[in-house]
Amino acid sequence: MSTPNIERPVAATSGQPTQGPLTHDELQLAGRNHSMPLEALHDDITPAGLHYLLIHFDIPHVSPDSWRLCLGGAVSNALELDLDDLRARPAVTMPVTLECAGNGRALLQPRPLSQPWTTGAVGTAEWTGTPLAPLLEEAGLAGDAVELVFTGADRGIQGGVEQQYARSLSVADAMHPEVMLAYAMNGQPLPLQHGFPLRLLVPGWYGMASVKWLTSIEAVTSRFMGYQQAVAYHYLQGPDGPGLPVSHIRVRSLMVPPGIPDFFTRRRVVDAGPVMLQGRAWSGHGDVERVEVGIDGEWMPAHLEPAAGEFAWSSWSLVWVATPGEHVLRCRAMDSSGALQPTEQVWNYQGIGNNMAQRVEVTVR
């Protein structure tokens, strides 16, 4: 099976990973899909406008008046709900750290051609919605239902396949209590770009699972083989699959780059003396247990605060006494599964899950 890379434009540049300069196609994607500026790591909650954004196709135009969510397929009681129906149901609000599976892709060498993220494809918003499990219970899943397929209103072509953006979850995964249908972000109706009027939210999983502009949930009796499920989002060593499907977020930490940036290179300039290094760390495989900061290759434990929520990042800090000269700062986290961020790249064909420890070069004056 040929497995073209997930967010790669089907254009002259698609094909093998490259060592070459950034392509026009990557630039187009980078302009549409922005990172979170790392200085936003200062705050528990990322303002919607600073939260990273990933949209494969176009933002669909959805009219809230005619919009309906259809829950059907292998169920005994198909449901059709409008936004008021969903808002009238029990509501939960939860901070959730969302990260794109492709975060770190453009730092890989060679570079898989797709959305060229460096490190900022992450954000933590306070999402409000209604839990999915009770809705599935009301719909009455058939005994032979194995998965739920979640389909968005957006449509496009990827890997030569015309499609609606769609992903599935096993019945067991979909029934997790934290999985919700979200209609608000940071206390406001979902912004258009984040899935208005409704999105799925699967806390702990990389972002691809959290289908935006949700229009239907279908219970199916065999595994869903749509493009975003069966071709994209696999850990692979080459173009041929199947590889391992991508699910939960790998442990990662990031720091607010200290001092001030150079405009063009963004290299940091810092004054000598005590500098408060701080950042955030998160994992979809359990709590963050430790964060270490590397100063010129020497690792030191950082102070770690409790997470803002079960599926939200934790804040960390460490005072560094900066001495004049050139320095390399890094950070790495370990989670309760024992996973530790690598300091060297671990390459894969789609450029997925690259949680290599961040590296910040600093000139101290």
Ligand SMILES: Nc1nc2c(c(=O)[nH]1)N[C@H]1C(S)=C(S)[C@@H](COP(=O)(O)O)O[C@H]1N2
């Ligand atoms: N319908 C739809 N849902 C989608 C996508 C999309 O392109 N279309 N992108 C996915 C990917 S790859 C990610 S990382 C997250 C990004 O969510 P955000 O833009 O709200 O940060 O949405 C996911 N849900």
Ligand SMILES: [Mo]
């Ligand atoms: Mo993503």
